[in-house]
Amino acid sequence: MSSFFTAFQSIGPLFLVIFVGMVISRNKSVNDQWLEVLNNYALWIGFPALILVALSRLQWDMNLYGSLMGWNSLRIVFSMLMVFPVSALFRLQNSTRRTLFLAVSYGNVAYLGIPVLRSAYGDQILPQATMISSVYIFWMFTLGIFLVEYFGDHKVHFRELVLRLVTNPLLIAVFIGLFITINHLQLPKVVVAGLDIFANSVTAIVLFSLGIFMGKQPIGKLRDWLPVLAFSFVILFVLPFLFMLVLKPYTDFEISKAWILEAAMPMGLTAYALCLKYKLNTGFASRAVVASTLLALLSLPFWLVFLK
Numbered sequence: 001m002s003s004f005f006t007a008f009q010s011i012g013p014l015f016l017v018i019f020v021g022m023v024i025s026r027n028k029s030v031n032d033q034w035l036e037v038l039n040n041y042a043l044w045i046g047f048p049a050l051i052l053v054a055l056s057r058l059q060w061d062m063n064l065y066g067s068l069m070g071w072n073s074l075r076i077v078f079s080m081l082m083v084f085p086v087s088a089l090f091r092l093q094n095s096t097r098r099t100l101f102l103a104v105s106y107g108n109v110a111y112l113g114i115p116v117l118r119s120a121y122g123d124q125i126l127p128q129a130t131m132i133s134s135v136y137i138f139w140m141f142t143l144g145i146f147l148v149e150y151f152g153d154h155k156v157h158f159r160e161l162v163l164r165l166v167t168n169p170l171l172i173a174v175f176i177g178l179f180i181t182i183n184h185l186q187l188p189k190v191v192v193a194g195l196d197i198f199a200n201s202v203t204a205i206v207l208f209s210l211g212i213f214m215g216k217q218p219i220g221k222l223r224d225w226l227p228v229l230a231f232s233f234v235i236l237f238v239l240p241f242l243f244m245l246v247l248k249p250y251t252d253f254e255i256s257k258a259w260i261l262e263a264a265m266p267m268g269l270t271a272y273a274l275c276l277k278y279k280l281n282t283g284f285a286s287r288a289v290v291a292s293t294l295l296a297l298l299s300l301p302f303w304l305v306f307l308k
Helices: 002-024 032-056 062-081 083-090 094-103 109-121 123-150 158-166 169-182 189-215 222-247 253-263 269-277 282-307
Strands: none
Touching (some): 002 109, 002 282, 032 189, 062 083, 062 222, 083 094, 094 123, 094 269, 109 123, 109 253, 123 253, 222 253, 222 282, 269 282
């Protein structure tokens, strides 16, 4: 019990910021424009700065990061392909099936995952956390979007898929950061100091924004939450546990535990935003963000203790 409490203390401040956002959201002057501004700051400035700083200080190891990209890619693709038999078994509507392609492909590995890993393991985990987030972003904006569009009512536009991928600010920051570290380049100290200011600000901003989003969601009826709770249990416990079992014989546990913890993150706001754009089952998606994030207050300390 003491270990669980210690783990809870390491991530408790992060969820405190989320709850502050939920409280502030009840203020009538706080509208959707707040969310747009805060999320755009995180997407275009805060997280790219964090990624650049982390990768510029990285000692590149092809064995480590090649394995990281391979195993995490396998987990994401497997999760998306499992949507087909699950949808057939429960006779889900096409809009819900397309929603699940996004919901299982992208947990909150950046906005919540990076702060959680940083809080639990220190700054030395940032390069791994950054690379894991990049892998998730890549598959969501390639295979995830492809499946959503292929099974939708409109023709798949491969040019648009590629354009969205190469213009994603997080991936651009990853490519620039990798170029710097692989070629053993050094950013000027004044640039690094400026990026550090932005990087240190992003955690509070994105968690506060997540709290505002959660606070503005309607409660709805209990029956609407039952499938959401089942889905949350799967992404918070079942899928990361299966991932851990698969990894165990092949990888160093001290390295892969960060991958498992990222796999246990709740559903991300980016996936919800894409569900909104493609007019999918946004009711399910918004409730999944809320439910899985609240449950993560208990599930993440559990995983921290379990992974030691």
